[in-house]
Amino acid sequence: MRKILFALCLCAVAYAAEPTDLDTLFRGKEYKPVLSASLRDSSKNEAVPKAAAKASKSDGYYMLQFESVADFDAAQRRRAQLSASTGYSIQVVFDAPFYKLRGGGWGSKKAAEDKARELSAYNITAFVVKVK
Numbered sequence: 001m002r003k004i005l006f007a008l009c010l011c012a013v014a015y016a017a018e019p020t021d022l023d024t025l026f027r028g029k030e031y032k033p034v035l036s037a038s039l040r041d042s043s044k045n046e047a048v049p050k051a052a053a054k055a056s057k058s059d060g061y062y063m064l065q066f067e068s069v070a071d072f073d074a075a076q077r078r079r080a081q082l083s084a085s086t087g088y089s090i091q092v093v094f095d096a097p098f099y100k101l102r103g104g105g106w107g108s109k110k111a112a113e114d115k116a117r118e119l120s121a122y123n124i125t126a127f128v129v130k131v132k
Contacts, residue, residue, distance in 0.1 A: 061105060061106075061130070062105070063131050064088075065127055065128075068098040070097060070098055086119065086124060088103035102131075
């Protein structure tokens with residue numbers, strides 16, 4: 001019995017050497033995963049011809065739409081929260097009967113989708129909207 005208890009203590013000491021993500025949450029620190037610059041596979045992008053890549057760069061203007069809220073005051077409060085958490089200046093666009101919260105701006109849909117996917121890792125839901 002003592003040998004088993006000693007082995008369990010050794011295992012506990014070995015695993016306690018490095019703090020885990022759960023330990024940082026218990027200490028009150030926010031967990032932010034480290035994300036790469038792009039979530040797309042770079043090997044796929046190399047196979048695209050240069051002429052096709054140039055054509056896909058300027059296919060419109062895309063923004064991320066985070067929410068649509070019916071109340072103006074609630075939209076302003078949520079705009080401040082989203083601006084603080086994403087770092088974007090969030091626009092409140094009135095499209096009857098809702099106030100739509102939009103931010104960012106990209107020239108290609110793929111870049112906007114990459115950013116929406118990256119923000120989903122932080123539990124921020126957004127979808128891509130073509131503005132122009």
